[in-house]
Amino acid sequence: MGIKDRLIEDVGLREGVKRLTEDKIEQVVQTVLKGETGARLAAYSEICMRCGLCSEACHFYLSHDGDPSYSPVGKVQQTMAVLLKKKGRVSPDFIYGMAQIAYTECNLCRRCVHFCPVGIDTGYIMSTVRRICHKLGVTPQYIQDTAHSHSATFNQMWVKEDEWTDSLQWQEDEAREEFPGLRIPLDKEGADIYYSVIAPEPKFRTQLIYQAAAIMNAAGADWTMPSEPGWDNSDMCMFTGDFEMMGRLKRKHFESAQKLKVKRIVMGECGHAFRSVYDMGNRWVAWKMYPVPVIHSIEFFWELMKQGKIKLAKKYPGPVTVHDPCNVVRGRGHHEKLRELVRFLVDGPIIETASNREHNICCTAGGGVINCGPPFKNVRLDGSKAKAEELRATGVKTIVAPCHNCHGGLEDTVHRYKLDMHIKFLGDIIYECMEKPS
Amino acid sequence: MHEIYNLVTGPLAWLAWGIFIVGSIYRLAIMYILAKKKDAPSLAYMSWGFSLRSIINWLIPFNALGWRRNPLMTVATFAFHICLVVAPIFLLAHVALWDQFFGITYPVLDEKVTDIMTMIVVAACLIFAARRIFQKEVRYVSGFQDWLILVIAVLPFATGLLAYYQLGNYQVMIVLHILSGEIMLAAIPFTRLSHMLFSVFTRSYMGSEFGGVRRVKDW
Amino acid sequence: MKKIALVALLALSLLLPAFLAMAQDDLKEIKSEAFGKLQRPAVAFDHNAHNEKAQIEDCLVCHHSGENGVQDKTTGSEGTPCSECHKVKPTDKKATSLMRAYHKQCIACHTEKKKGPLACGECHVRKK
Incomplete structure (x- = not known):
């Protein structure tokens, strides 16, 4: 149980790790920890009570039948907790696994924030781990190319x-x-x-x-x-x-x-x-x-809708479900506007997924995970099982997803789990339904 | 007995309270200085309103998503923390000691009530321990520190119960009870029990970021 | 008839302290009615055995009197219940409450003499 049992070959990670020594790792980790982190990380690492409540928040954990090494705290335990405990003196192989967790098994979606009584931001911790990986030159090839x-x-x-x-x-x-x-x-x-x-x-x-x-x-x-x-x-x-x-x-x-x-x-x-x-x-x-x-x-x-500047020739046939992208919903509170807009554009009800609005389950593509490319596609799609099940339960044919990453990720999810759904941008629907010169 | 009793109720008690109070102030001050120096991009978003909003909402049982998804833990942890704080403060025997040593008196709870509260603390600790052993996502992340603070937390209450019911050797038990209470006080600033000091700030920050920047609730 | 009754009553009142003093011989526990319902078991206390063991002959060691919060160790108060002066809930802030009076009386002396019980359960022993 743990990252060692599921390492995936990636040329970016492999070549990066080859250049490392324990001394170099220690020096880089210390530079980041001393230079860029402060009370926030110190407090998080000290007061995390290891209660495990955050586990249920994470779609990777849910999708892997409760494998504890996929829970938010489980992922911190395998990455930042070790760096702090060993003061950065870890092996290059450890860095490989750490990078794979941080880049491909956490979408930085922050759903776990809704589960942590003491207010620990695991997304921040994972971002900091990625920061260290970047400075060590150990990043997945595809995202590094971008x-x-x-x-x-x-x-x-x-x-x-x-x-x-x-x-x-x-x-x-x-x-x-x-x-x-x-x-x-x-x-x-x-x-x-x-x-x-x-x-x-x-x-x-x-x-x-x-x-x-x-x-x-x-x-x-x-x-x-x-x-x-x-x-x-x-x-x-x-x-x-x-x-x-x-x-x-x-x-x-x-x-x-x-x-x-x-x-x-x-x-x-x-x-x-x-x-x-x-x-x-x-x-x-x-x-x-x-x-x-x-x-x-x-x-x-x-x-535009409120000002009456969008004139519709027809409404999009519903029912639909709405996917709440974490960066605009949990990130910026646009869930109600999104729904008002969808109600304006769609003929028929919005069938909500079980987890919706700021409690949404992530598409599993965000946070750069889909950008890590083909080597990690399967692990990403394994992780989206929880989302797929919620989508299936709505029984609708259309998912409205106002985010490119979610869009790409959900397309793969729909395909893998044979959901028979299609995904629409708001722009797609508006374009399709608006009045056009004949 | 006299020597030991006087030691634990005298110098050691002063020492424990001293470590607790001075240590807590020291840790909070150091943390604040560190935050000022290194966490400006986070401190900038701190807001009283959103901090309080977050704290209050998390103090309501079953209000946050995390509480709703873990009912047993919610009941256990709320009962545990309330009883852990209230019982020792309003316990008749403790107030009698404040009275005896310093002439300070304040209202007490009926001993039957504090008795049950103490049992609740011990029971909650058993639930926490069971989670650490039997729930795999908790077992996976449990380490020495986690068990240590659980033992530190349960000992004063377990020995308190035994002393209250005068089971076992009373004189040994009462000394162990006082001693374990002192260990707990002194351990607060320097173990994970420091969540007592820091969690109000981490909660406040998360509330401020979610309220002010993200414009959503963080519960 | 009335006269006889009056004399008897007078004699009785004069003898009362003596009766009370004698009553100390039978004292086996300290239990003031003033507390009402007790939270803890009353303290077992054999007056004579205690004094014999502690070699206390002078009643004044314990039975002090006093006024306005100042203890008077020259006048005895044998026979007067402690609760007469030490109220359970004193209105005067400086006054010593009954519980505090008992605790101080016993524990202060035990501490000083390095003998006798100190902790709660050593005196308030549960009946098994």
């Missing part, structure tokens, strides 16, 4: 500068057939809205940009997208533990918005990028909150 891309291009998917504007123009071109006069305004100074997306959108989900443009167009919004780096709001560096790069990404993003003197940033339906602006990236660069107002698509669409 982090490299961030540092080289300021976007996650190696999208070149001309490819970016090309993609936007291509989508504009396509959309003008359906919506004559539609524009994707680039670098429009003083626009009300700066629309930012994640790099996978221009790379392989371009229809999302198309849909967003269609909605902006229909709502008559004064909006723009930047032509230069900064347009990608995503932040895989936050998840690898490359906090220096996370800080640079945040600066770049906000500077890009400030350069255009926009009133506010609207983010596409992404969870982790949102987390990065209000929770983690901002802290690293010592901003209590973001310097330019940021709203998530859920809020933005909700506003």
